Structure formats: structure tokens, C-alpha cells
Amino acid sequence: MTAAAADPLVALVGNPNCGKTALFNLLTGSRQKIANYAGVTVERKEGRLRTRSGRRLRVLDLPGAYSLRPRTPDEQITCDFVLGRLPGEGRPDVVVAVVDATNLRRHLRLVLALRRLGQPVVVALNMVDLARRRGLPVNASALAAELGLPVVETVGIRAGGAAALLDYLEREHAAPAEAGAPVAEGAASARARGAVLDEAAAVAADMAAVAAEQHEVERILVRLGLDAVPADTPSDRIDRVVLHPVAGPLVLAVVLFSMFQAVYAGAQPFMQAITAAVAQLAQLVGVLLPAGPLQSLIVDGVLAGAGSVLVFLPQIVLLFAFILALEDSGYLPRAAFLLDRLMGGVGLSGRSFIPLLSSFACAVPGILAARTIPAARDRFVTILIAPLMTCSARLPVYALLIGTFVPARSVGPGIGLQGLVLFALYVAGVGGAFAVAWLLKALRGGPALQPLQMELPTYHVPSLRNLAIGLWQRIEVFVRRVGTIILALMVVLWFLSSFPAAPAGYPGPAIEYSLAGRLGALLAVLFRPIGFNWQISIALVPGIAAREVVVGALGTVYSLSATGRDVAGQVAPLIARAWTLPTAYALLAWYVFAPQCLSTLVAARRETASWRTPALMVGYQFALAYVAAGITYHASRALLGVP
Amino acid sequence: MRPTDPTAADVTLGLEELPLHTEARILAVEARRGREAVDLAERLAEIGFLPGERVRLLARALFGEPLAVRVGSDTFALRRSEAACVRVVPVAAAGRRGP
Numbered sequence: 001m002t003a004a005a006a007d008p009l010v011a012l013v014g015n016p017n018c019g020k021t022a023l024f025n026l027l028t029g030s031r032q033k034i035a036n037y038a039g040v041t042v043e044r045k046e047g048r049l050r051t052r053s054g055r056r057l058r059v060l061d062l063p064g065a066y067s068l069r070p071r072t073p074d075e076q077i078t079c080d081f082v083l084g085r086l087p088g089e090g091r092p093d094v095v096v097a098v099v100d101a102t103n104l105r106r107h108l109r110l111v112l113a114l115r116r117l118g119q120p121v122v123v124a125l126n127m128v129d130l131a132r133r134r135g136l137p138v139n140a141s142a143l144a145a146e147l148g149l150p151v152v153e154t155v156g157i158r159a160g161g162a163a164a165l166l167d168y169l170e171r172e173h174a175a176p177a178e179a180g181a182p183v184a185e186g187a188a189s190a191r192a193r194g195a196v197l198d199e200a201a202a203v204a205a206d207m208a209a210v211a212a213e214q215h216e217v218e219r220i221l222v223r224l225g226l227d228a229v230p231a232d233t234p235s236d237r238i239d240r241v242v243l244h245p246v247a248g249p250l251v252l253a254v255v256l257f258s259m260f261q262a263v264y265a266g267a268q269p270f271m272q273a274i275t276a277a278v279a280q281l282a283q284l285v286g287v288l289l290p291a292g293p294l295q296s297l298i299v300d301g302v303l304a305g306a307g308s309v310l311v312f313l314p315q316i317v318l319l320f321a322f323i324l325a326l327e328d329s330g331y332l333p334r335a336a337f338l339l340d341r342l343m344g345g346v347g348l349s350g351r352s353f354i355p356l357l358s359s360f361a362c363a364v365p366g367i368l369a370a371r372t373i374p375a376a377r378d379r380f381v382t383i384l385i386a387p388l389m390t391c392s393a394r395l396p397v398y399a400l401l402i403g404t405f406v407p408a409r410s411v412g413p414g415i416g417l418q419g420l421v422l423f424a425l426y427v428a429g430v431g432g433a434f435a436v437a438w439l440l441k442a443l444r445g446g447p448a449l450q451p452l453q454m455e456l457p458t459y460h461v462p463s464l465r466n467l468a469i470g471l472w473q474r475i476e477v478f479v480r481r482v483g484t485i486i487l488a489l490m491v492v493l494w495f496l497s498s499f500p501a502a503p504a505g506y507p508g509p510a511i512e513y514s515l516a517g518r519l520g521a522l523l524a525v526l527f528r529p530i531g532f533n534w535q536i537s538i539a540l541v542p543g544i545a546a547r548e549v550v551v552g553a554l555g556t557v558y559s560l561s562a563t564g565r566d567v568a569g570q571v572a573p574l575i576a577r578a579w580t581l582p583t584a585y586a587l588l589a590w591y592v593f594a595p596q597c598l599s600t601l602v603a604a605r606r607e608t609a610s611w612r613t614p615a616l617m618v619g620y621q622f623a624l625a626y627v628a629a630g631i632t633y634h635a636s637r638a639l640l641g642v643p
Numbered sequence: 644m645r646p647t648d649p650t651a652a653d654v655t656l657g658l659e660e661l662p663l664h665t666e667a668r669i670l671a672v673e674a675r676r677g678r679e680a681v682d683l684a685e686r687l688a689e690i691g692f693l694p695g696e697r698v699r700l701l702a703r704a705l706f707g708e709p710l711a712v713r714v715g716s717d718t719f720a721l722r723r724s725e726a727a728c729v730r731v732v733p734v735a736a737a738g739r740r741g742p
Contacts, residue, residue, distance in 0.1 A: 067689040071682075105715040106691050207688055214693045229697055229716055236701065239718075243702035243711050337702075337720045340709050350709065350720065451683055451725055452709050453690060456718040 007056045009090065010049070010169065012124075013082055013114060014098035015107050016064030017457050019126040021045075022156030023098060024061035027166070031469055034157075035327035037354060038064060038455045039372035042074040044081065051170040060092065063371075068113050069206060073379075074371040082117065091119060094172060096165065098124045101131035101138045101153075102458070104226055108147075108217045109210070115149060122172070123151040124165055129158070134233075137225050146220045157463050235458045239334070248338050255331075257423060259322045263315050263395075264419040270314035278307040296560070297494055304559035305490030305552035308571045310482050312396035312548070317471060319392060323361060324470040328462035332357060333454055340452060346434045347441030349375075350452055352382040356433070359389035360426075361474075363600040367607050374451065377444075381437050383604055384617060387596045388433035390426045393547035397591050398425055400551050404572045405584040428592045432624060481546060489542045490552050497538075497560050511560045520557075530626060531586040531633035535578070546597055580642050586633035593625035654733070659710065659726035661700050667731035669696045669714075674728060684728050691715050692729050 010027075012020040016038030025032055028047030033040055045061040062081060063074035070076040077086075084091035097114050099107035114121050123143070131138045144151040152168050155161030221227040241247050282303045289295040326332055332354055340350030351373045359366030366386040373379040390398070402418050411417050493516065502513035511517045520538030527537045539553035555571040558578065575584075596604075601614040636642070655670050672692050674684035691714045692698075701718060702711040709720045 066686075069685070069689065071686060103716050106717055109691075207685060210685075210688045211693055214691075214696075218695075235718075236713075239701055239711065243704070245703065245705040248702075249705065333720070337709060337711060338704060340720070340722075341704055341706050344708075451686065452720050452722045453686060453725060454720040455690075456711060456720055 007048075007058050008093040009058045009060060010094050010096060011060040011062060011081065011092035012096045012098055013062055013078060013110070014064060014126075015066055015100070015110055017455060018064065018098050018100040018107055019154075019156035020064065020098045021061055023096075023124060023126060023154055023162055023165070024059060026154075026156060026159075026162040027059050031473060032061065033470070034466060035324075035332075036330040036457050036460050037327065037333050038457070039074065039354065039369065040327075042368050042371040044077055049166075049169075051166060053170060055170065057169060065110070067110060067210070068117075072372055072374045082114070082119075093120065094169070095119055095121045096124050097121050097149075098126050098154075101125045101128045102134060102136065104138075104143075105217060105221060105229075108220060109213045111147065111149070112213045112216055115147070120172075121149050122165070122168055123147065123149050124154045124162075125151055126154045126156050128153040129155045139224065142224055143220070146223055157466065233458070235330075238459055239456070242331070242334050243337060248334075252335055252338055255326070259319070260423040260426065261414070261416065261419040262322065263318045264416060264422060266318050267314035271311055274311045274313065278303055278311065281307070293498070296498065297491065300556050300559040301490050301494030302487065304555035304571065305494065306482050306487045307552075308400075308555040309396055309486055309548045309552045310479070312399050312551070313475065313478055315395055315399055316392050316478055317475060319395065320361065320471055320474045321467065323357075324467050325462045328460065328466055330457045330459045333456050336454060337456065343434075343437075346438040348381060348434075348437050349373075349378055350454055352378060355382050356386060356389055359386040359391060362391050362393065363387040363389065363596065364603045367600065367603045370607065380608065380613070381440055383607060383613060384440070385433040385436050387600050387617060387621065388429050388436065388593065390429045390592070391547065393597065394591055394594075396548045396551045398422060398588065400554075400572060400575075401584050401588050404576050405579075405581060425588060425592055428589075432593055432628075436620065436624075481548070485546055486549050486552055489545055489549050490556055493538075493542055493553055493556050494560075497557060509560070511557065516557070530590070530630040531580075531583045531637075532590075532629075533578075533583070536583070536587060544595070544597060547591075547594070550591075581640055582633045582636040582642050585636045586629040589632035590625045590629040593621055593628055595621045595625065655730050656733075657727045658698060658700070658712065658721075658729035658731050659723045661698070661731060661733065663700050663703065665699065666734040667698050668734055669694050669698055670730045670732050672729055683725060687725065687728060690719060691717055697734070698729070698731055 012024055014020050017036065017040075019034075021032050021034045021041050024030060024045065024047060025034065027049050030045070030047045032045055041061060041063045043063070047059045047061070049057045049059050051057065060081070062078040065075040065078040068079050068082065070079040080086045081089060082092070082095065095114055095117075097111045099111060111121070111123055125138060125140055125143065128138055128140075138153075140151040140153050150168060152164040154165050218227065242251055282299050285295060285298050285303070289298065326335075335357075336350040336353035339353055343349060343352060352370075355366045355369040355373065357366075358369045363386045366389065367383050370379050370382045370386070373382060399422075402421050406418050406421050409417050411420060496516040496519075497511050497514050499514055502510040506513055512521075516538050517534070519541075520534035523537035523541070524532065524534040527540075532540075535554065535557045539550050539557055542553050543550035551571065554575060558571060558574040595618050596614075601617065604614045604617060605611055658667070658669075661667055669692060671694055672684050672687050674681040696715050697713075699713040700710055701713055704710075708723050710723065710726050712719050712721050712726065
């Protein structure tokens, strides 16, 4: 056993959405994702903590659980760990039972269950600031007396909000025998203990145990003067509009629509600034470096390639600002509520909504978030269609094509045509996903509707600090991708597109003679029927590694095909001249359904423990993309009268 | 639809039949039949649908489903079939407030 593994293990356990991850971030200095809905954390996350006196602790953040009887794969992780059933893992030395101080009625029940396990438990009375603001007389020492457990107050979202917990952990380890000895009363629940009982008896025993726990909670709440149930909270007043059968869907439509409008309108000035900077840089390199392979590598490979992807950073930042604010506010589960019936029609439930929404950022976290779905079939379908949600990596592709081929004019007060087209593309992705889900339901037979049982949390004003951290992380990820994988792929592509060099007197552009040019010509046989030329065909290949690369790849391929240096670093004017409208529209349609990037396929393989799912994904998405692009190409050719 | 008068205190009804914004108390959480239903009832108990708890319907989505239910101090979205497992007694209009 290593020294690190011997450090005491602190586990954060609690109901979903009580702020465990916020506390974890405070304790360990990590920046794990937090948001206002149940099921943000679906994996165990480990961090390290050094107390002021220099003691080291391992801190574990676990997915939220309503009880120690797991129903979903993420809850299973928590229960197995707390009960010491995970292979290669000891039981935690201290369990920090995190409770939402504004809602002790539900959260205390899990504390009682944890207490019965007989391990050291300390209760973290979280969101205590919010509880006081609502006038709840929460009192840590009175609660400690009732529970027979140490209780500390915490505020997970404020710097220094975990000070009391840190002090406690320090004291606990200075004199382990003294503080926090748990009152071991009774034993774990019948099933948790692994006792051999028949199922019916176990169910009855568990139901009785839950009811007994609730009686105890009620007793404690009465003693503390916390038994009153809030009558009409501000959240309720918001919900009267947001959950209204008619007003609710309208609000949802307006929220989503303004998101896409803002992504277009708000980002323009920043994008122009980045474009101008990249062009300036290209010109500077052209002046400083002699013409030759090195100049070409930097101008055509790095600047035209990676630079043209970087331009889309402002749009990605805006999109994420919206998504993060929505996540933090508590609105997302409401949107799931409103869409549940619609999703039920295609054999999905509202439980699939949040994993699918996460997929708008990237399909990988979306596929992971599917762990919160209890029904195995729903989970499988959700994973399968998650990649059809338009991920942020596709945004640069859309933005480039829309910016180049869709005129920037207004089609109504405050509604720009470009934003409208972008919205339509996102809707097309969702429509495609629903169609696939419906088809699966029709083919495999739709089971009865699965349980919903989804928590609708209290609304919060989004925390600016949380928002800033989240945005900064997205910027870091994006810039790192541009700087590493995209840059590397662009250099490789530049190499393939430049060598072997064309012999003197070669009639066409030199790139046609290169390896990439020949490969492109070969692929174009497959893609010509849907309107893609060989340049597009070759750009699709590195796009399998990362979507945004397509933009960069087009930049490099066209930059090398171009004759003048004046346009270097700017792909838009090049493709505007080279493509017909039907080709551009066909490529947009292709990218609505385009076969997934490698990391998504790997995530799908890991989460379903089989290659069948990723294979199915690639197959059906390729077919969908090909058909959609083909229809778009030929239909728009006929409509526009383009030969 | 059963001919029930939801204001009469001795009448029990399924949670899904409760009129919007009417206070009620949970009488029992019962599984209809089969292993899945038992599981469902157990899960409902775990998230707080327990005898004696106060419940109220906050909203019904378009086409009558799902339901937004206040139980204790929590709000959960339930389907009609889930809510039907919960038997409730409306708290008489001119009546006892608080436990």
C-alpha cells in the first residue's frame, strides 16, 4: 500500500442536488461541474486535501442517492462504496453526510440510514445561508443533539464556506477516538446487509424501515421547530407560469430561440476581431519568412487550419454561457417536464432530456449522464441518439457555412435569417433523434412508459462565480483542442496535401498531385452523388477525430489550392467562390447527422460495454447523413435551378 | 372517472385525481401488481411519498401528464400511473393546517 492510499478517506454522500460537488470543489480546490439539477455527478471523483496542520486526506465525491437501495447505475456506485462492496476499495474512514438545510425533511432520512451503518458520520448542513434567508431556524448544535452525530454548517458555493468542515476533519484526525463516535443502533437495511430473505419480505421490511425513518425525521423536525411546510414560495410562483400547460411551452420556445439568436448576433464583433488578427498574422509571416515549405506550413497549415477554427470561440462561449446559466437556475428539469409527453410519444422519457441536452455541449458527457436513467432500454436509446444533438464542435462548421452562404438579413423584428437557419439545423438534429427513437420503438416494441420521478429543484439565481469558472473551463478546453489535436491534424494534413510535390509544368493546382489530393479524388467517387467535391471529401476524413477540424481542413486544402497569398487564413471567401449553394446546403445537412467523432464512439463502447452500440451509431448516422445530404443537394438544385 | 366529492374528508382518491392546488394527506402508497409496481411504490416511498405527508398538485402538463407534485418541501414530476399508486385524503377546506 502506498503512502497516499493510506491517507484517511473522506466520502461525501447525500441526496442528489444537495451540493456535494460544490463542497468537494471547496475542500480539494477542484473545479468539477456543479449545476442545479439532480444527477450532475455520475462518477466517483477523488481529490486530495491538506489541512492547515499538514495532514493529508483523500476526499471522494459520489453521485447523489435517495437511499442506500440503488435504482440507477450512478446510485449503485455510491451504495457499493458506502457499504464497502467495491473491489479494491476500503470503506471510507469518515462519511460526510451532506444535507440541504432548506429541505431537511427529505435529506435527513439518508443521514439516519448512514448512521445505522455504524461508520463515523459527520453531517454537513449545506446551503445554510439560503435556509436562514428563508427564515428557517436551522441550528447545528440542536440538530447534532437530536441526531447524536456531529453537525457542521457549510455554504458550498462561497469561498471559505467549508471552513467548519475542514476544522472538524482536522480535529477528528488529531484525536480520532474523541469526536464523532457514531451511535450504532440497529443494523443496515435488510437488503443492504445482504441478509437472505425472500423478496416480498425484504420489500416489506424496506418499506417499514423507510416509514420508521420518516417518523424519526418528523420527530426531529418537530423538536427543532422545522416541521412547517413552506406554503407559497417564489419558486412556486415562477412555476405557475413555467409549468403552465400553455404558457410553459411558449416560454421554453422563446428561451431556446433567443439562445440561438444571441449566439449569432452577439458573437459577430469578436469573431471579426479574431479573423482580422489571424489574417494580419498570416501577412506578417508572408513578409518575414521566405516563400517555401516553412512559410506554407505556417500560413496554410497552422493559420488557415487551426486559426480558422479559433475564430469560432466567441460563439461557443456564448452558447455555453446560456447553457450554464440554464443549468444553474434549475430550469432544465422544468424543460424536461414540459417535453416529457412529447418524448413519451417516441418511446423516451423526460429522464432522457438532461443527457440529451448535455449533448449539445458534447456527446461524451451526454452519454455519461445517461447513467441517471433507471430503465436499461431508455438508457440505450438515449446513448444511441445523443450524438444527433448538435454538439458544440459542429458549431464552427455551421457557423462557417451559414456565414458564407446565408445572407445576413432580417426576416422579422429581432429575428435574423442566419440565427433562424442555425435554430433550424439544431431542430433538424433533434427531429432526427426523435425519428430514430420512434423507429427503435416501432421495431423493438415499445414497453410501458418508464417511471419519471424527477426532482424539480428550487430556482436559484445563477452564481456568477460558477458561470465564470464554467466558461473559463470551456475556453481552456477549446483552445487546448485547437492548440493540440487540431493543430497536429492540420500539420499532418498540410504534409499530405503538399507532398509529393507536383512536377514542374503540372497543369492543375499542385495539391491535386499530392497524397491528399489523390485520396480525395478516390473518396469523391463516393461523395460526388451528394454534391461534395474532392476537397470536401478529403476534409471529412480528419473530421472524424474532431468535428471542428473540418473547418480547418477546408482552410488548408483551399489555401493550398489558391494561387494568391492575399486570401490566406480566410476560408470563407474561398469556398464562397468554389461551391454552389446546393453543395453548401448538402454539407450542412451532412453535418446535422454526420457520423460521430472517435471519442464519442469510445464513450459509447465504455458505457454499454459492447462494440455493438458504437457500430450501430456509425452505421445509422452515415446512412442518415448520406441520405439527408443527397436529398438536400438534389432538391435545392431543382429548386434553385443550379445545374 | 369515479363520482367522488374531493372536499369530503372521508373520501380517498388517487393523487392523479386530486384537483390542482388542493392540500391532501397521503394515506397509503400501494403497488398495483407485479414486481415492477412494487419497485415503483418503494421508490416513491424513498423520495418522500409516505403516509401522513402532505401533498399538492402544482401543475399538469399539456395532455394531462406529467404532474408536478409538492410532497413535504420537495417538488417531483410524476406520471399519472406513478401518482395513481398514492392514495390521498384531501385536507378539508376549512381545516387543520400543519401536522
